[in-house]
Each structure stands twice: as structure tokens, then as C-alpha cells.
Amino acid sequence: MRYNRAAIILLLVASPSHAQDTARSEREMIQQLVQQVKALQEKVEALESQQRASAPSNTDATSQSVSTPTPQAADNNAQPAALIQELHGLRGIQWRGFGEVDYKVLNQRTPELGTYGFVPGSSGNFYTGDFDLLLTARIDDKASVLSEIAIGEGDAQSYNIDLERMLFNYDYNDHLRMSFGRYQTAIGYYNTAFHSSTWFPTTADRPLLMEFSDNGGVLPTNAVGLSFTGSIPSGKLGLNYIAEYGSSDTIRPDLNGQTLTDENNGNHINIGLFARPDSIPGLQIGGSIYHDRISDFAKGPDVRLGQMIVNGHVVYIRHGIEFLGEGFLLRHAYEHRSTAYDTPAFYSQISKQFHRTRPFFRYQYINADVGGILDDVDLRYGPSFGVRYDFNDSIALKIQLDHTVRKGEPDLNGLHMQLVFKF
């Protein structure tokens, strides 16, 4: 019993001293760790200062550059960035598709190209227009490839494939951006703004003036060659240029679709200038001059004429408002003769977005000189109006009414309904 009491006393005396020892050793360990952390911090600072000294001094003293990422941080960032690239398709081929289904009613008695929808013996007709596939790929920071393949409907549900565009693009800098391949000529605004897809235009069809040449359109809409564009240092004026040189050889059918005319175009040159002033975002004012030489086989196998197309345009697209206005003068001047034929033309279009609905109005006019190579077009003018309803960002329905006055022929009235989609 005595031994037990002694043992308890010893334990009671010993335990506080043991606790004191443990606390002291923990304190010492913490002090050691703090010293080690301080030493590591000093090493990191020394390494960072060495890295800053070796890196080029390209940071802005006046702006708030917070710190330089360490190599380790950069390595850590590489993986998420690669993931970002994969997720958002910055590498590889990107596909986009545009489609349309149309129903068109015309009070037409004689079929015409460019108006579609005509089936003898019926008042209306369904057709699918162009099914457009856009392929783009980035090769590196400056080089890329763009290709647009249109599968168009011909007569009796036959389909043909057309390589509308195939371009190798190389952007040297903002002042010189080059394209090589098949492009859509930058005559005015419409052709390069909307290309072949019906998704982008507000209206259900192109103005007759801008119709593709294989549908009876009067302009050489496609060419193979070189295209240069870029900005011109001009301060707040925002000037840009376009220069094209290539072959725009065109086979144009007459509007009645009965005769094909091979224009045998020589190489063309097209120069354009346009301004996007800083003070009015969304405004573009510009013009272009196009020149080439074409044949008139109707007048003889060797008859050549110079074709000049002058354009001026004003476009405003912002705050839900869309205004397009383009004027053209086509001059066909026979070589070795004094005869020249002028074709003035214009179209004007205005629309305003109200939530998902966009009502629009368009007026077009073209007056081809009698006796020239555009005899089949003659004088045509008239309004179109309708509405575009966007169900969402990828599906829209357009309803359009047309009235076209044609010289020497009955007026043409039409209803055009078009379902367009992109994917």
C-alpha cells in the first residue's frame, strides 16, 4: 500500500514535467519550421529576381503588371490550355452547315432562272436551294484554309456540287491579308457579306442584280486568283482596301434559261475601298471598280468588249437596324467600235429587329441597255417586303412578297416562304 502511494506521488510529480518537455520540443519544432519556410521564401524570391533579370523587359511600367508566372506555373497552365483548345476546336477542321427549305408561288407563265419555284402546270413549288457546308481550319497563327461547298438543287430534284470557295489565307499583318484560290468577287458589299448561304441575309432571296451568274445574274460573282485586303492607316476614318486579280470566266444563261453564253472573261482586276468610321460603329461606306474583257459570240467569234463595273455602297448594321444600299453601273464597250451599253442598277433594303421578329423592305431596279449583252434582263424593278422570324439562334422562317415590273412582260407577283437553319 505504501509502495502504491509512492508510485502515485511519483507519477503526479513526473507527469507535469513530461508535459512541459513535450510543449518545449513542439515549440522548438515550430521555430525550426518557421526558419525553414523563411529560408525557402528567400530562395524563391532569389530565383524570381534571377528570372526577371534574364527575361526581356517588355512589361509596361505604367500598367499594372502583377507578376511573372514561374516556369512551373506555365507548365501547370499548359494542360488546361490544351483542354481549352480541344474543347473549343481551335485545332483541326471545323464544320458548319447551312440549309434551307423553300416554297415559292409565282403568277408566272414563262419560266425564268433566278426566280426558282416555277413548275409548268402548278402555281407553287417546293425546293431546297443550296445546302452549304463551310470547312475552316487554322494551320498556324497566320495561315488558314476556308472552303465552302454548296449542294444545289437543279431541275427535277437533281443535285449538283459546287465548290463556291476554296481559299488558302495568309495574314501577314492587319495591312496585308492574302487569299489564294476560288473566291467570291468583292464587287460591292453583298457578294462578300452573304456569300452562298441564305442564313445570313434577312430576305429570302438575293436581289436579282446580286444573283449568281449561273442563275442568270449579271455580275461575275466567282473567280479564281489572288485577293488582298487590309486596313490603311487612316486614323478615325477606318479605311480598308480590297484588291483582286484573277480569272472570272463565266458561263451565264439567259434569264429564260434557253441559251448559255460563255463570256470567256479575261483576267479581271478589282479594286475596292471602304471606310468604317470609329465615330459610327456599324457604318460602312465604300466602292469598287472592276474591269475585265469578255466576248460577245452573238455578234461574232472574235468580238470582244471591255466590261467595267462601278459600285458604291452604304451599309449600317447596329442596334437591330439593318440598312443596305448599293448602286452599280455596268458598262460594256465594244473594242474597235464606239458603241457602249450602260446598265444602271441599285437595290436598297431596310429592316429592324423587334425581339425575334424582323420585318424588312427591299426595292430593286435594273435597266439593261437594249442591244447589249444583257438584253434578256431589260428593265425590271419593284418592291419586296416580308418578315424574318428567328425561333432561336439557329432556326428562322422568312416570308416574303415580291412584285416585279418587267418591261414588255406581265408584272410578276410572288410569295416566298423559306425555312433556314444552321448547325
Place this chain on the structure above:
Amino acid sequence: MQTKLIVVRVAVWAVVSLIGMAGFPSAMAQTSVVAVVVNEKNPVKNVSTPELRKLFAGEKHFWSGGLSVRLFVRAPGAYERVVLLRLLSMSESEYKQYWTAQVFRGEAQTEPVALFSNGMQKEALAVYPGAVALVSFQDVKPGMKVVKVDGHLPEEAGYPLN
């Protein structure tokens, strides 16, 4: 005694409310400033509002030093996205339509990459030397270089991206 207590409580509530009302707009202003941030290696110091508009509209493809511009934007719903749309004077649907058209025309190689967080924007900025993004000033982190707009830094008077 009880009436006095109620009066004191009401007075305290009124004072606190007044302070809160006075302080709230400044707090909002602080959180609603959006900075233009680029990679640290980008030598750009200042951009004008029209230049910024051209950058985010895909009309300017290169920085003055020759670096290729890489646009990173926030996904719909983020405050930075609202400021971006205000800068471009576009609605969300107009913005999407605009960029689809830009790619279709060959004016841009790709649409701007939409990211879900400012952390992802920071990572993208660190990797691409030509990257540019809009980030809430309070979320600016080490590794992001803030660029002046019209000669002003965020929180300075006259800074346009509020």
C-alpha cells in the same frame, strides 16, 4: 423606458440604412469595373475604345508588335459578357450571328473562345502571348497585365468599361 429603446433602435436602423444606401453605389461601382487584360509578354500599354471595339469585333487581327490576337470572352451570363456586348452595341443574338458571319466571310479563323470563369481566362492568357480578355477588376490575378483604356486604368475617373 421601452419607448426610448424603440426610438434608439429606429435611429440606429435609420443611420445604418443611410450609410448602407450611400455606400452601396460605390461598392457596386467598384465591383462593376472591368479590366482589359493581356499576356504579360504583350508590350501594349494602352488601347483606345475604338481599338478595343475593333479587337473584340475581330477587325483587328494583330497587336502593334506583330503578335496574333487571340480573343477570350466570358460565356453568356457573366458580367464581363454584358460589358462586352455594351462595347460592341450588340445583343446576345446579334453577337452570335455576327461571329458566325465573320467566320463564314473568312474575316476570322474562329469565333472567340467563350470561357466559364475568370480562372480559365487567366490560364488562357498565360499560354497565348497574343491573348486578350475582359476581367472584372476585382478578379485580376498575378499573371494578368492590365492595359489602360483611353489612357485610364480601372477605377480611375474617365475609365470607360464600367
